Amino acid sequence: MGPNGQAQYWAPSLPAACEVLLAHYDHAYVAPGESSPRRAETTDPHDRDVRAYPHQHPVSDFTTVGDIWSAQANPERKKAFDIRTVMRAVVDQDHEVLERWAGMADADTTVVLDAHLGGYPVTVLGIESRPIPRRGAFPADGPDQWTAGTLFPQSSRKTARAINAASGNRPLVVLANLSGFDGSPESLRKSQLEYGAEIGRAMVNFDGPIVFCVVSRYHGGAFVVFSGVLNDNMEVVAVEGSYASVIGGAPAAAVVFARDVTRRTAGDPRVTALEAELAQADEGQQAALRAELADRRTSVRSEKLGEVAQEFEDVHTIERARRVGSVDTIIAARDLRPYLIGAVERGLGRASGVTSESTERTD
Incomplete structure (x- = not known):
């Protein structure tokens, strides 16, 4: 039952399955007359700095979670890291977590945990x-691996299912390094647009608090399906130094500003000088110069693509996203856990009509 996504959790035996069921009730059971599962006791400090949490994974040279937000170790927020480590660093350390739909086939880029946050x-x-290697055979018109920060059809489906499962039951906390949806022919053929729209519908229909936190990058279709305008009980927060735009710098340079890149390439002195030399050369030299000019244009164009991409990202900073209303608040990495706990408290307070000094928002 695991690969097709119908199994909620994995258990090796019937007694273990009973333990999983009881653990699920700890996270999800709502007593009659109450609006949400009861808060548990926790000794994990609310103001714990998650940056000291160890990060060890073969695909990354980071040693702590804090390296993800380090200006020295990850200045462009593009290096790979393990999202499960970040999620485990944020939630309460004295409560076990349950991973839901862990074995769902081709849904590897979405991770769903039942956990406690501030109790x-x-x-x-x-x-x-x-990046995650694909298992088994796959068609030539699809990706050869599950790329980082990308939602594929089944991971989109898993995301929508997780949101719907939490609706009306408990708060939803999203930790996102999200570059958008995969647009390969394979993904479009396998209902990517439908499952992406299901995420948007789940966000609109969600009953309860939502905290959406950008931990690194926030691009593409994520701006649509996770927009704060879809649900009034949603806070969108970003860790300082993150990047947010409807399209990333590299694709913007390659697609939106392709004409500008071509113009800059054509006007570069290294290209124009070689073109002038070719115009003056005799027939015996022209073949070699044409080959050299083609290589020169390719290398210069690559350089200009990088320049335009960087200029785009220098403008479309996380501060700009906050100014235009795409992000509510920017926080320091050290404040990630306490802010998320406070956001959950504020959301539950709004849902119950209760406000207090502890749930009032401080930007």
Whole structure:
């Protein structure tokens, strides 16, 4: 039952399955007359700095979670990291977590945890931030690996299912390094647009608090399906130094500003000088110069693509996203856990009509 996504959790035996069921009730059971699962006791400090949490994974040279947000170790926020480690660093350390739909086939880039945050039972949704090899045979018109920060058809389906499962039951916390949806022919053929739309519908219909946190990058279709305008009980927060735009710098340079890149390439002195030399050369030299000019244009164009991409990202900073309303708040990495706990408290307070000094928002 695992690969097709129908199995909720994995258990090796019937007694273990009973333990999983009881653990699930700890996260999800709502007593009659109450609006959400009861808050548990926790000794994990609310203001714990998650940056010291160890990060060890073969695809990354990071040693702590804090390296993800380090200006020295990861200045462009593009290096791979393990999202499960970040999720585990944020949630309460004295409560076990349950991973839901862990064996769902081809849904590897979405991770769903039942966990406690500040004692509150929550569903934590993470987008995997490292490339994952595909299993088995796959068609030539699709990706050869599950790329980091990308939603594919089944991971989109898993995301929508997780949101719907938490609705009306407990808060949803999303830790996102999300570059958008895969647009390969294979993904479009396998209902990518439909499953992506299901995420948007789940966000609109969600009953309860939602905290969407950008931990690294936030691009593409994520701006649509995770937009704060879809649900009034949603906070969108970003860790400082993150990047947010409807399209990333590299694709923007290659697609939106392709004409500008071509113009800059054509006007570069290294290209124009070689063109002038070719115009003056005799027939015996022209073949070699044409080959050299083609190589020169390719290398210069690559350089200009990088320049335009960087200029785009220098403008479309996370501060700009906050100014235009795409992000509510920017926080320091050290404040990630306490802010998320406070956001959950504020959301539950709004849902119950209760406000207090502890749930009032401070930007």
